[in-house]
Amino acid sequence: MELMYEKVVVFGLIAVAAFVAGLFYIKRKTSIIYATGIKAANTKRLRQSKIYKSLEQKYLVLRCILIAGIIGSIVSSLFLIARPYKKDDIYSGVKKRDIILCLDVSYSLYDLNYEITDYLKEVVKGLEGDRIGINIFNTSTVTYVPLTDDYEYVLQKLDELSEYFALQKEYQDKYGEYVYIPDELLDEYNELAFKLDYYDAGTLYNNQVKGSSLVGEGLGTALYSFPYLGESDRTRVIIMCTDNELNARKKQIMDIEDAAKACAQNKVTVFGIFPSKEAFYAPDEYDYNSCKEEFKTAVESTGGKFYVRTQDQAVSEIVKDIQKQEAMLVKVVMSRQYVDLPYIPFIILIICLALGLSAGLVLQR
Template structure:
């Protein structure tokens, strides 16, 4: 165990030594008779065995009390000196940015609900990485910019999951009678994502992926860029960028895409998405072949983790428990002795 502030400990020892010297000098100093009446028979009383016994107990208790007082002062200064233990540890930092890009059309709701639930556990294990969320239908919306505020990210994942759940649980006939919550949830995932829906259609997959790719910062060259992309790849309109063009944008921006498709995907849509994802160096997962959503997220976590900074650091751990407990015990002992001596 080491001491962080030695000067404080030295000051405490000096004060404790001064207290001992002061008490010793005062104890040895004899008081001279300064006048007044003397008690008759005092010499005879000092010869009594009971008196001598009580006198010895009193001096012993007083000495123990003074020692406890000095040790309490030393313990207090030891706490202020901050004792600690030091050990060398390997400091690992994962320099990675992750964007969840999800197709919020109703045909992908089941996939998204399960994926969102598993991703919360992944967010809990992040160390220095940043996480963002893009949702899209006709138009993409950056719902959560890249951030390392993991509690906020989990709140957003929960909110999106609640929006999808309410959409499937409430019938349109009684939607408005269910109150403000249903209206709020639907507006939250629909506002901005259906812009131009009448003219352009919906489920514009390429636009969603392209938007996620350009939401990464160009300034962070060292950071690994990952997109978790969930969709059924069932395009119902005219996109600005096709899925293949969006994959090219990802490649040019060094973005790796891990795609998760629904079990209802047609063979053509499955093959198209698989080719686009693998072009970026990522991997394609199909909902019905994965075994569980936990396996999908676990696989993405292992494949995309990039350990870029490893160094040995000295970690200091405060060791304040023992000095604090010692001080409490001594203080309690001092109070007990004082009560016994009736000081």
């Protein structure tokens, strides 16, 4: 505990001491005046009586309590005026992490994508200060959510994506095996296809010429979604979900190796999430291990970590591990605040006043 105005106590105590000295001086002068006055006879016997001694003792005790109460009240009042306080140094960090969720929205990944968007809703609710963005890609990439700290907006868009992946699942379950849609299912199919077109129109743009699942371009676009790449001091993270089943019909602008190299050069860390072997789409057309190893090599070249979604490793555990590993860049800000501590002198003041008043009332009787 410190005093903001220490001089108040020093000068106050000097003033109190001077006042008490003055009182003693006045009392001494008064005593001398009474000593030369007319004296009563036979007071010695009265002073030796039990009742007199009892009253005198009581008077002395009450007088001491009264004086102590007055002095205690004055001193505690001086401490209150001097304003006792303590200093609190508050260290607050300004989070400076940018996270882009990069999702391969091929219909082969609807289960994994649904799981990650559903879990991320809870993660986003707990964010404070981080910015988050969402890119979805297939043939081309759509910046579905630009980097923002408007978490309500992010949650709304995650809800929309969850609905999109649920529609993909419905499409695959009902119509995935049909070459031609039967007439009795045509109306229902057209309604579902119309809903899916809202999302697919951007990600499948020009797919007849370029192909699909252009993973390198998806990662590259996510990288260049970060503003001021060469200048910013923010920690940059891409969480990418894909099965790496490249189906390019012409050369990509940037393949996955080039995209990963560009991420490493710009200090952007990529964390990859890959489906399990059981959930891998078209194993007759694509080699599971080749797709996995290529994606893993690209991810780890950026300093990130590669995960395979299995029964033993759910998306929730993967995302928790990513959060735990990624050290956030924090700008530490120290602010000092002064907290008043009037409680102890105030309580002492109340007690001293109560004692002094009580002693004074008893002495009056």
